Amino acid sequence: MKRRAWIVWLPPVFSGAFFIGLWYAGRAATGLQSWILPTPGEVFQAAWTEHMTLLRAAAGTAMGALGGFLAAALAGLAIALVLGGARWLRTGLYPWLLVVQMTPVIVVAPIIVLWAGPGLPGIITVTFLISFFPIVVNTTQGLLSAEASMVDLFRMYGASRWQELQMLRLPSAMPYFLTGLRIAATLAPIGAIFGEYLVGNASGGTGGLGFLVYVYNTQIKIPALFATALISCLLGFIFVAAVSWLNWALLHHWHDSFERHDR
Amino acid sequence: MSDQPPIVQFRNVNKHYGAGPPVLDRISLDVVAGEFVSLIGPSGCGKSTLLRLVSALSPVTAGALSVDGTTPEQAREHLAFVFQEATLLPWLTAAGNVELPLRLRGVPPAERRAQALELLALVRLRAAAGFYPRQLSGGMKMRVSIARALSREPRILLLDEPFGALDEITRNHLNEELLGWREKAPFTALFVTHSVAEAVFLSTRILVMAAGPGRLHAGVPVDFPYPREAALRERPEYFAKVAEVSRLLHTAEEGRAA
Numbered sequence: 001m002k003r004r005a006w007i008v009w010l011p012p013v014f015s016g017a018f019f020i021g022l023w024y025a026g027r028a029a030t031g032l033q034s035w036i037l038p039t040p041g042e043v044f045q046a047a048w049t050e051h052m053t054l055l056r057a058a059a060g061t062a063m064g065a066l067g068g069f070l071a072a073a074l075a076g077l078a079i080a081l082v083l084g085g086a087r088w089l090r091t092g093l094y095p096w097l098l099v100v101q102m103t104p105v106i107v108v109a110p111i112i113v114l115w116a117g118p119g120l121p122g123i124i125t126v127t128f129l130i131s132f133f134p135i136v137v138n139t140t141q142g143l144l145s146a147e148a149s150m151v152d153l154f155r156m157y158g159a160s161r162w163q164e165l166q167m168l169r170l171p172s173a174m175p176y177f178l179t180g181l182r183i184a185a186t187l188a189p190i191g192a193i194f195g196e197y198l199v200g201n202a203s204g205g206t207g208g209l210g211f212l213v214y215v216y217n218t219q220i221k222i223p224a225l226f227a228t229a230l231i232s233c234l235l236g237f238i239f240v241a242a243v244s245w246l247n248w249a250l251l252h253h254w255h256d257s258f259e260r261h262d263r
Numbered sequence: 264m265s266d267q268p269p270i271v272q273f274r275n276v277n278k279h280y281g282a283g284p285p286v287l288d289r290i291s292l293d294v295v296a297g298e299f300v301s302l303i304g305p306s307g308c309g310k311s312t313l314l315r316l317v318s319a320l321s322p323v324t325a326g327a328l329s330v331d332g333t334t335p336e337q338a339r340e341h342l343a344f345v346f347q348e349a350t351l352l353p354w355l356t357a358a359g360n361v362e363l364p365l366r367l368r369g370v371p372p373a374e375r376r377a378q379a380l381e382l383l384a385l386v387r388l389r390a391a392a393g394f395y396p397r398q399l400s401g402g403m404k405m406r407v408s409i410a411r412a413l414s415r416e417p418r419i420l421l422l423d424e425p426f427g428a429l430d431e432i433t434r435n436h437l438n439e440e441l442l443g444w445r446e447k448a449p450f451t452a453l454f455v456t457h458s459v460a461e462a463v464f465l466s467t468r469i470l471v472m473a474a475g476p477g478r479l480h481a482g483v484p485v486d487f488p489y490p491r492e493a494a495l496r497e498r499p500e501y502f503a504k505v506a507e508v509s510r511l512l513h514t515a516e517e518g519r520a521a
Contacts, residue, residue, distance in 0.1 A: 159367045253395055259397065
């Protein structure tokens with residue numbers, strides 16, 4: 001057990017130290033100035049001096065990301081249930097879902113501001129648009145992938161369509177839904193920051209990390225910009241960790257992906 | 264035997280899927296209540312299709328099929344099916360899986376749990392009631408699967424190569440136990456298998472089928488008395504019966520080559 005913990009922790013710590021060293025070395029070798037390539041020390045220093053601003057912005061972004069993520073999860077599941085209902089629904093609706101997915105959000109940003117309004121509603125809409133698609137595709141696949149012999153069993157034992165959905169198709173789709181959620185969890189913070197960058201500044205003082213990017217860039221506070229990137233990355237990790245936990249909580253009893261391979 | 268009305272009756276039944284070639288050709292067959300009938304034959308002889316017809320998973324193309332004195336759809340209530348794979352729901356415990364048919368019927372939770380535990384005790388898995396399928400061995404999963412089928416208290420039990428994926432030792436044990444369970448919860452069995460030895464050990468009658476198109480080649484009564492014990496497998500008359508069925512299986516395949 002002890003030996004395993006070592007194997008998990010040591011390599012990333014070493015590689016991390018190596019990359020930081022490389023960063024310092026690169027800076028020393030090229031002689032670039034701090035406003036082009038700040039050292040890790042300068043980035044942490046900026047993060048410290050700006051920490052109140054950064055944390056408040058991160059909290060704002062987290063709100064937008066969470067709102068958009070939850071909307072994507074609910075709507076994604078609902079759309080998947082519709083698509084899973086019949087083949088004609090899939091062939092009839094899927095192309096239009098693709099249209100929504102393929103339209104670059106940056107193009108429709110002004111329309112979103114016009115309809116949803118600036119600030120949080122607009123940001124949530126952008127986050128939703130960026131993160132719902134993988135949930136729909138994965139969950140639909142899951143609803144359709146219940147084993148044929150199990151479907152036969154349910155039919156033969158007189159299950160209603162509702163029972164079949166509730167006791168067979170939804171549980172079968174659960175791992176797929178969670179995979180969709182995991183992809184969406186990596187996209188949601190990106191979506192929220194992108195949303196803030198696009199529509200957040202129209203709101204005036206709401207802030208958010210996306211808006212900070214805009215502010216620090218115009219002020220040429222490059223170390224603070226790096227610090228913003230760091231915080232955004234942390235936010236993403238928190239989202240993914242939360243979904244990974246959910247995945248574990250719902251699946252570890254029964255799903256093969258949690259099979260222990262003792263050697 | 265002939266004074267009882269058949270519980271399963273095929274009259275000139277044909278079956279093909281869509282515009283495909285015939286899978287079953289002019290099947291006429293009477294199965295009487297209490298029989299244990301094994302279907303054996305080369306792959307593609309339509310023996311699994313025959314079970315699908317009886318269970319109303321697939322309609323007959325032509326001819327008449329009556330089950331339990333009525334149509335296959337109407338008879339479903341008194342029928343249970345055991346597939347080659349255990350087909351357990353992986354997110355339910357062993358007890359949860361055995362309960363499933365009762366749950367679909369709307370039996371209240373406490374009652375169905377009690378019945379499930381009783382059935383798990385019957386298949387000697389009472390201690391594994393709370394285990395998930397992935398924690399069970401292949402043989403244990405099949406026991407759970409059979410317990411689930413028995414929870415319907417079926418008059419007719421259809422088994423589609425249920426022990427085909429198991430090792431021979433496990434298979435022999437389950438053969439003996441299956442006959443034991445049948446003593447306690449009597450059912451008429453239609454049993455598809457690839458194993459002559461298994462068919463001889465279990466059945467009151469063996470139907471040898473031929474392929475291309477699937478048809479009945481020969482029927483062999485097996486009149487060893489029940490209860491049958493493992494020692495039956497060492498007796499000369501058992502070997503003789505195995506040899507007889509093997510020979511018929513051989514001629515069934517030759518017929519196809521000719």
